[in-house]
Every structure is written in structure tokens, then in C-alpha cells.
């Protein structure tokens with residue numbers, strides 16, 4: 020487990036850096052592991068991570084079919100070296116030395132299901148993967164501190180799978196709340212797209228924070244803080260909020276039994292992983308919404324804007340001013356989010 024770390028301590032930091040002309044443009048080596056890499060999200064996410072110049076090593080893991088995906092993606096002429104790992108016996112090798120582990124492993128919804136209906140299957144999958152992360156991922160950093168990889172949890176129900184991961188890491192003695200993230204970026208991506216369409220503003224300029232959790236009414240877009248500003252009516256804001264909350268269901272129904280969002284999720288997952296890598300590399304002002312351990316409400320996990328840095332979460336940002344409609348939405352989401360968190364904690368400890 021410590022092999023790569025000890026190796027990296029024995030070599031000078033500069034030997035782990037790809038130099039591009041000037042020292043100030045140095046790009047450190049970074050390993051990203053995708054667990055569930057042969058799936059609907061995993062495959063396009065593997066593609067997008069292969070396109071990311073911040074990645075030097077890309078490990079693709081699934082219980083089956085990874086060799087083909089890895090061989091395919093590996094032919095793309097970008098920086099990272101790709102390796103495929105198939106089956107539990109190879110999980111350790113996939114994880115060893117990873118800086119960021121992205122988890123889109125697990126079953127997706129079919130029409131008529133809630134994300135919580137996935138709990139029975141996905142909770143066990145996530146628990147097993149997190150036990151392996153705790154075993155194989157902590158490595159001694161240059162600063163000689165024991166640090167675990169940053170974990171980007173995509174598997175649903177995110178409101179529960181993140182607390183499960185936290186409990187598993189606590190039991191293993193590797194939990195660092197700064198290094199565990201529920202990926203809620205797709206909610207932000209949707210809120211931006213829907214807002215730009217309604218407000219008739221260029222989508223590339225739009226920012227909308229989305230807070231709370233990642234299921235139904237626990238998804239709370241803060242359109243009162245959306246920029247560029249637009250004069251939308253209360254009815255329009257209500258409709259935009261509902262569409263963002265039901266965005267996942269919209270895709271599940273359109274796919275009619277063939278799964279849930281995969282392409283837009285891969286895009287969102289790639290944006291979030293890129294932000295994590297930028298933070299690790301010391302880029303300033305990297306802020307994304309994510310579901311993390313939090314004290315900004317009374318709930319122990321909550322999605323809000325988070326500043327990312329060399330240690331993962333550098334700062335959990337507050338909610339800012341809310342409209343009355345958003346204040347109401349915040350109070351309404353709390354009982355559901357609380358019970359999803361408790362369900363995850365209970366499962367992890369039984």
C-alpha cells in the first residue's frame with residue numbers, strides 16, 4: 020500500500036513534475052481511478068478524463084469489460100497512460116497511488132423508481148469499494164502526512180452513499196472530511212442550462228448555486244443568486260426549480276427503461292474531477308458545489324459551494340441570502356435529507 024508513496028518520497032518532487040517550458044507552468048503527475056468504468060457513465064467519463072491534461076495516469080476499474088474500454092481509450096494521443104483492471108482481485112492495483120477516485124459504480128434507476136430505491140444494491144457496492152479505498156489509497160505525501168485520495172461519489176443515492184463512505188473511512192481510521200465529495204455538479208449543469216433558456220442569456224456566462232442534496236426536493240437551486248440577473252416571475256422560478264429537481268427523472272423517463280443520465284453526468288463528473296485536480300495542484304479560486312460534511316446547516320452533510328485546494332475542501336461556503344421561496348424549500352428538504360443520511364450511517368455500521 021505504501022510502495023508508491025515511499026518511492027515518491029525517495030525521489031525529488033521535481034522528478035514527479037512534467038515541465039512545460041517554465042517552472043510556473045509545471046504540471047504534477049496525478050493518478051485518477053474510475054470505479055465502474057465500463058458503465059454508461061464510466062465509459063464517457065473515461066474518455067473525458069483521458070482528454071484532461073492534468074491526468075498522468077488513468078486507471079479504469081470495473082467488475083467486467085474494462086480491458087476493452089481501457090484498450091480503446093488508451094489509443095487516444097493525450098498525456099495520460101491508461102490501464103484497465105477487471106474484477107476484485109485487481110481493485111488494489113487500480114487504486115494504489117490514486118490522487119482522485121471517481122465512483123460511478125452501481126445500478127441506475129428505471130422509470131417509476133426513486134434514487135432511494137437503488138439503496139439496497141448500491142449501498143453494498145459503495146461500502147465494498149470504500150473499504151478498498153481505505154486499504155489501498157492512503158499514501159504518504161511529499162509533506163509526510165497520511166492522506167487518502169479525494170473521493171468523488173457519483174453512485175446513487177448520493178444523499179446516503181456519501182455518509183456510508185464517511186463511516187467506512189472512519190472505521191478504517193482514514194476519514195478526512197476534506198477529501199470526500201458527493202458529486203452534485205449535474206444539478207448545477209442543469210440549473211445553468213434551464214436558466215439560460217428561460218432568461219435568454221448566454222449559457223456560458225451563467226452561474227447558479229445548487230445546494231442541499233441530490234434527490235427530488237433535496238435539490239435546491241438558488242435562482243435568486245443566478246447571474247447574469249434576469250427578471251423572471253415567481254411562476255417561472257418555480258417551474259425552473261421543479262425542472263432542476265426533476266432533471267434526473269426527465270432523463271430516466273425519456274430513456275424508458277434503458278437507464279438514467281450518462282452523457283451529461285460524465286460531463287458533470289469530468290468538470291468536478293478537473294476542479295479537484297486543479298485544487299490539488301494549487302490553482303486559486305476553484306469553487307464548485309458539492310455534497311460534503313458541513314456545518315452550514317444543522318445537517319451533517321449538505322451540498323453548497325466549496326472552495327477546493329491542496330487538501331481537498333479548503334472552505335465550505337455559506338448559503339448567502341435566500342429568497343422566501345428558497346428559505347421555504349430549505350426547511351422542506353431537511354427531514355428527507357436527514358433521514359437519507361441516517362439510513363446511510365445505519366447501513367454502514369450494521
Ligand SMILES: NC(=O)C1=CN([C@@H]2O[C@H](COP(=O)(O)OP(=O)(O)OC[C@H]3O[C@@H](n4cnc5c(N)ncnc54)[C@H](O)[C@@H]3O)[C@@H](O)[C@H]2O)C=CC1
Pocket residue numbers: 054055056057058059060061080081082083123124125126127128137141144147148172173174175176177202203204205206233278279280281284
Ligand atoms: N450523482 C449524479 O448526479 C448521478 C448519479 N448517477 C448514478 O451513477 C450510477 C451509475 O450509473 P450508470 O453508469 O448509468 O450505470 P451502469 O449500469 O451503466 O454502469 C454501472 C457500472 O458499475 C459497474 N459495477 C457494478 N458493481 C461494481 C463494483 N462492485 N465495482 C465496480 N464496478 C461495479 C457495472 O459493472 C457497470 O459497468 C447509478 O447509481 C446512477 O444512479 C447517475 C447519474 C447522475
Ligand SMILES: O=C([O-])CC(=O)C(=O)O
Pocket residue numbers: 127128134175205266267268270271279280
Ligand atoms: O436521476 C437519476 O437516477 C440519475 C441522477 O442522479 C441524475 O440524473 O441526476
